[in-house]
Structure formats: C-alpha cells, structure tokens
Amino acid sequence: MINTIINYIADNLINEPLDDDLEPEDDLLGSGIVDSMGMMRLIAFIENEYDLKVAPDEMVIENFMTVENIVEYITTKNKQQ
Amino acid sequence: MNFSFSKKQVDFKNQVIAFAQDNLNSNVIAEDYKSLFSKKKWKKCADFGIQSLASYKNEQLDVLTATLAMEGLGYGCKDNGLPFALNAQMWTVQLPIIHFGNEEQKDLFLTPLVKGNQIACHALTEPEAGSDVFSMKTTAQKTEGGYILNGTKQYITLGPEADVALVFAVTNPKLGKWGLSAFLVEKGTKGFTQSSSKQKMGMRTVPFGDLVFNECFVSEKNRLGKEGAGWAIVNHSLELDRCFVFASQLGAMERQLEESINYVKKREQFGKSIGSFQSVSNRIAEMKLRLETSRLLLYKVAWLKNEGKSALLESSLLKLHLSESFVSSSIDAIRNHGGYGYVSENEVERDLRDAVGGIIYAGTSDIQKNIISKILGL
Numbered sequence: 001m002i003n004t005i006i007n008y009i010a011d012n013l014i015n016e017p018l019d020d021d022l023e024p025e026d027d028l029l030g031s032g033i034v035d036s037m038g039m040m041r042l043i044a045f046i047e048n049e050y051d052l053k054v055a056p057d058e059m060v061i062e063n064f065m066t067v068e069n070i071v072e073y074i075t076t077k078n079k080q081q
Numbered sequence: 082m083n084f085s086f087s088k089k090q091v092d093f094k095n096q097v098i099a100f101a102q103d104n105l106n107s108n109v110i111a112e113d114y115k116s117l118f119s120k121k122k123w124k125k126c127a128d129f130g131i132q133s134l135a136s137y138k139n140e141q142l143d144v145l146t147a148t149l150a151m152e153g154l155g156y157g158c159k160d161n162g163l164p165f166a167l168n169a170q171m172w173t174v175q176l177p178i179i180h181f182g183n184e185e186q187k188d189l190f191l192t193p194l195v196k197g198n199q200i201a202c203h204a205l206t207e208p209e210a211g212s213d214v215f216s217m218k219t220t221a222q223k224t225e226g227g228y229i230l231n232g233t234k235q236y237i238t239l240g241p242e243a244d245v246a247l248v249f250a251v252t253n254p255k256l257g258k259w260g261l262s263a264f265l266v267e268k269g270t271k272g273f274t275q276s277s278s279k280q281k282m283g284m285r286t287v288p289f290g291d292l293v294f295n296e297c298f299v300s301e302k303n304r305l306g307k308e309g310a311g312w313a314i315v316n317h318s319l320e321l322d323r324c325f326v327f328a329s330q331l332g333a334m335e336r337q338l339e340e341s342i343n344y345v346k347k348r349e350q351f352g353k354s355i356g357s358f359q360s361v362s363n364r365i366a367e368m369k370l371r372l373e374t375s376r377l378l379l380y381k382v383a384w385l386k387n388e389g390k391s392a393l394l395e396s397s398l399l400k401l402h403l404s405e406s407f408v409s410s411s412i413d414a415i416r417n418h419g420g421y422g423y424v425s426e427n428e429v430e431r432d433l434r435d436a437v438g439g440i441i442y443a444g445t446s447d448i449q450k451n452i453i454s455k456i457l458g459l
Binding site: 012027029030031032036037039040041043044047053056057059060061065 | 180181215256257258259260306307309310312313314316317389390391393452455456458
C-alpha cells in the first residue's frame with residue numbers, strides 16, 4: 001500500500017522535482033511536496049483505490065500529513081467497514 | 082450517468098421559477114443602479130425555503146434537486162446578484178457548519194440563517210492572498226478561553242451586511258496549510274469591523290467589502306471544527322459551491338437566450354424580422370450551443386457529487402466554460418438587441434456586467450486552465 005501511494009504521488013502530484021526520493025514520513029501538504037489540489041486528487045485516488053469514503057472532518061493532519069499517516073488511516077478505516 | 086430528473090424534482094424547479102418571477106423581480110433596475118441589497122427579498126427566499134436546501138435537518142443533501150432549484154432561481158430572478166449571494170451563504174457557510182459544526186453551533190448559527198433572520202459571509206480572500214489563498218496572513222493566536230484574531234479579509238461577498246462571518250486564520254504557521262483554522266465571528270464582536278459596500282461593475286445588489294480584525298477575541302466555542310481543520314473546511318464545499326453558483330448562472334443564460342429569440346423575431350428592419358438575417362440567427366445558434374454545453378458540464382458535476390464522487394476536473398471545466406460562455410452570450414445578447422440592449426433600463430446590458438465577475442471569483446479562468454492542464458499531466 002505504501003508503494004502504491006508513493007508511486008501515485010511521485011508520478012502525478014509532485015510540484016517540483018525532489019532532491020531525494022519521497023519517503024513515507026515526509027510531510028506532503030505542509031512542506032509543499034503536493035499542493036492543495038494535489039491533496040484533493042490524492043484523497044480521490046485513495047477513495048477509488050481502497051473503496052472508502054473520506055468524510056470532510058477526516059481530512060486532517062493526523063490522517064493525511066504523511067504517507068505513513070495515510071496508510072494507518074486506510075487500515076483503521078477498512079477495519080471499521 | 083442519468084440526466085432524467087424525477088417529476089418531483091422538475092415540479093420543485095418550476096415552483097422556484099414561479100416564486101422568483103412573482104416575488105423577486107420588482108425594482109431590480111433601481112436596486113442595480115443604486116447598489117441596493119434587499120433584505121426583504123432575502124427573507125422571502127428563506128420563507129419559500131431556498132436557504133433550507135442547505136439545512137442540518139436535511140443532512141443528506143440532494144445535489145440534483147438543489148442544482149435544479151438554483152437553476153430555476155437564476156432563470157426566474159432577473160437580478161443575478163440575489164441568487165449569487167444566496168449561493169455564497171448556503172454552500173460556503175451553511176454547508177461547512179452542517180459538516181463541521183457541533184450541535185450547539187448548528188442551533189445557534191444555522192437556524193437564523195435558514196430562516197433568513199441573519200446573513201453570513203465566507204471570509205477567506207486577503208489583500209495578499211487571492212488565487213494563492215492559502216498564503217493568508219490573518220492570524221488567530223491561542224489565548225485563555227479562545228483566540229485573538231488579527232488581519233484583513235478583502236472582497237468578501239455579503240461582508241458588509243453579515244451578522245456572522247466564517248473567518249479563516251493561521252493558528253500554527255509551522256504546519257503550513259495544516260495550520261489553518263476557521264472561526265464563526267459575530268457582528269459587533271470587539272475588534273471586528275466591517276467596511277461599507279464597495280461599488281463594483283456588476284452584481285451590484287450584492288454587498289461586497291472588507292473585514293478587519295484588530296486584537297479581536299473569539300471564544301473557543303466559536304471555532305468551527307478542530308484546530309487545523311481550516312484546509313478541509315475550505316476544500317470540502319468547493320466543488321459543490323461551483324456547481325450551485327453556476328446552476329443559477331445557467332438559468333440566467335436560458336432566460337437571456339429566450340429574451341433574445343423573442344426580440345429578434347419581433348424586431349423588424351428592412352421589411353423583415355432581424356432573426357431572419359443569418360448574422361443574427363447564427364449568433365442565436367451559438368448562444369444555444371454555449372447554453373447546452375454548459376448544461377451538460379453542470380449536470381455531470383451535479384451527478385458526480387450526488388454519487389459522492391470527486392469532480393475536481395469536471396468542476397473546473399464547468400466553471401471555466403460556463404463563466405466564459407455567459408460573458409460571450411451576454412455580448413451577443415446586446416448585439417442582438419442593438420441600441421435597445423445598450424440602454425440600462427431595458428435590462429439587457431446588466432447581464433454582461435454581472436457575467437464578468439464569474440471569470441474572476443472562485444478561481445479565475447486562468448487558474449481553472451492551470452488546474453485542468455495539471456490534472457491532464459502537464
């Protein structure tokens with residue numbers, strides 16, 4: 001799951017080329033690796049890829065700051081479904 | 082994708098059209114000329130149930146019904162400003178309160194908005210944060226029991242008249258876009274001032290001005306959502322807002338086309354109706370094409386949102402195409418009417434002045450093209 005998400009971000013959403021490879025613990029939105037629209041596209045990708053619905057109040061730093069956070073969020077969400 | 086609407090949906094749209102034609106079309110020329118906002122018409126809309134389309138008692142928003150209703154409002158109401166202002170409150174203030182507010186906030190803030198007893202504005206844009214809106218400078222510093230707000234919000238729709246403002250501010254600059262929070266600030270709060278309404282090219286019946294926060298204390302109870310939820314609050318209603326605002330403009334385009342057709346059929350020059358001249362009839366055909374292509378984009382966005390799906394690309398295509406189409410068709414409408422269309426009292430030229438704002442607010446046409454091309458991988 002980590003690689004799928006990292007690959008999607010690297011192939012589609014990164015604003016400027018990164019000096020190093022994207023890491024699971026990198027801050028995506030806060031550090032500007034992806035912009036606001038990119039984050040919305042990432043959320044749409046996650047909804048489609050993992051068949052879940054991200055509620056508006058779940059679009060918070062705890063769930064979407066890093067790829068690690070996203071994977072944890074998806075795992076928890078899938079357990080609840 | 083299915084664009085066949087139910088009888089109930091179509092009936093409701095027709096009821097909205099009849100309501101608007103019967104109640105909202107008096108005094109429009111004078112209100113536009115003097116830039117007057119009508120609280121009386123605002124209240125009439127609430128009594129009819131327009132603001133209730135975004136009500137917490139109706140949490141499962143029926144996007145298709147609401148789209149048709151707002152289209153009907155734009156068709157029936159000759160003042161393009163009133164539907165625009167209603168959309169601004171309903172989808173960028175009421176809807177966020179429904180999704181992010183606690184029960185106390187819903188009771189305190191939503192009820193008077195839905196009943197039309199209060200007016201609310203969405204305060205995001207700043208002097209140095211327009212298209213780059215998340216680079217905002219307004220701050221909300223944590224203090225005992227609440228926050229101290231400092232900063233200026235600029236060009237805020239309904240700002241001068243608002244009883245409550247949904248204000249976005251930086252609570253933690255170290256977190257970038259995750260460090261933004263939203264606050265419901267009530268009129269009369271110490272340190273909160275609202276400018277008078279600014280004169281503008283079109284949409285003149287809509288109050289529009291600046292909000293200034295100077296050491297303004299806002300209670301923690303007035304924070305909407307968690308600290309840091311500002312980014313989510315801005316983004317979650319963006320696609321829906323575009324859908325409904327431009328539904329009303331689609332209605333206006335349909336009204337405009339019908340008026341043009343009626344005029345060119347009746348107006349005679351050189352012994353025949355001007356509609357029989359190919360240069361005029363071709364313009365009518367182009368207006369119809371713009372209307373129907375805009376309608377398809379609108380209904381696609383409405384359908385996607387009703388299905389709970391993302392419409393990032395589609396809402397940008399809609400916003401770009403419909404807003405530019407309304408400007409082009411408004412110029413064509415003036416050409417069709419000739420000198421008659423240029424004179425304000427005949428209510429043709431007003432559409433052009435109103436349409437121009439659409440290519441600027443909620444993301445300029447340039448920004449929409451950037452979004453579209455970026456999604457396409459460029």
